[in-house]
Amino acid sequence: MSQNQPGLPDILREVRAFIDAVTPVVPEQDRYHAMCCSYLLAVAERELTLGAAAEAEMQAARETLSEVSGIPCANETELANCLREGKLDTHWEAALQSVLLQVVAHVKVSKPTHLDSVHQERVP
Amino acid sequence: MSIQAPAVPAEILARLEGAVRRRFGNAATVANISVATLGGSNRTLLFDLVDGTARRRLVFRQETYRLPYSPFIEPHLQYQLLTLAARHEVPVPAPIFEFTPEDELDRGYVVARVDGETLPRRLLTDPRFTVARANFPAEAGVILARLHRIPLVExxxxxxxxxxxxxxxxxxxxxxxxxxxxxxxxLAVRWLVRHAPAGQRRCLLHGDFRTGNLMMDEQGIRALLDWECAHLGDPMEEFGWLCLRSWRFGMLDRPAGGMCAREPLYAAYAAASGQAVDAQAVHWWEVFGFVRWIVLNVMQAHGHWTGARRSPAFAACGRNTCLIEYDLLMTLLGRYR
Incomplete structure (x- = not known):
């Protein structure tokens, strides 16, 4: 279903810009929550634009682990269960690398500046 | 959601005044009441206890939200701990009284207000606290040694x-x-199970010893706050938690709470306690600390999205869990120290 302009990322960006502008002048007891609101709007904007790619990265990382270990883990829940049950203990290094890639995909949506330079996206 | 500071219900104030009179006499009153706006599951008020010409600034803490599967010990045990810690010269807000059924204030207590600063950003960057930061390793070492020396039986x-x-x-x-x-x-739990340190000691732990829970003035630590995570365990856990990357508040080259390097803190603790700090065990407890901190954030987010306790801050906790997971995995890989 298409909607008129502006698109959702634009709307979120504009609302966030307003919150950032008024945060310095809201009552002090509300300032922290205002900053949290700004942060959450940025997360929402990134999820809209990057979410599908992040999901694909996580899925690819799980598939690689399944191929290496021979243990199918179709989603996060199955992977967590396999790990809890010790099924991936003998493939721990591969599991660590796979889970790291999946977490990196999450962080790209939540707060990409949190990533170490080795995981930062290179700006073309 | 109101933008105003939450008002204190009139009956709470009346019951507080009743509780004060019950203990300090009918002439005692409360005045200058203000709401502390930062906090978790408690209503925290600052007030003056006025008794004749004497006036004392106190802190009222009342439990307002009971979490299912709570990681926090109940207020009565917190009050017991404050009394115990004070008896053993661990600096804490002086316990004044805890609520009894006649007070009709449910669970909670009153302690003395300690002046100072708790905000990590100020403590770690403001030039006013330069001396306090320099004194931190020695003071923290002594305080933790005293705490860990409290006989387990008590x-x-x-x-x-x-x-x-x-x-x-x-x-x-x-x-x-x-x-x-x-x-x-x-993944981290599997690592913890396979690498558990041998020969763990057991003592009383504060459980949340970190910048943010230390009341400090320009000279140093005045009081250790927020005892709801206290438990019995290995003293190395205390150092693992303090040195968690999350508690450095951006001062990544100062692992001990963003205040200092590990070595001077460890040396001060060893000198005060007679017990060396085992760096490998501290690393294990750091990995555990990440697990614990992730679960705490999941808990806060759960309270938000289930509607039990909603706020932008608790919503942000949910989206922050992956940041802590990233730090955990980079630590397991040896890329973060």
């Missing part, structure tokens, strides 16, 4: 908490309650 009332019995199992039980899959947590 803290036996904490022996049966989930954290005291089995800290790893406690985290997993809580995580299962929230119904979220966290492969990073599961």
């Amino acid at each position: 803290a036996a009332f904490l022996a049966d908490t989930p954290e005291s019995r089995d800290p790893i199992a406690a985290q997993l039980e809580r995580l299962d309650h929230y119904g979220e899959a966290h492969p990073a947590v599961e």
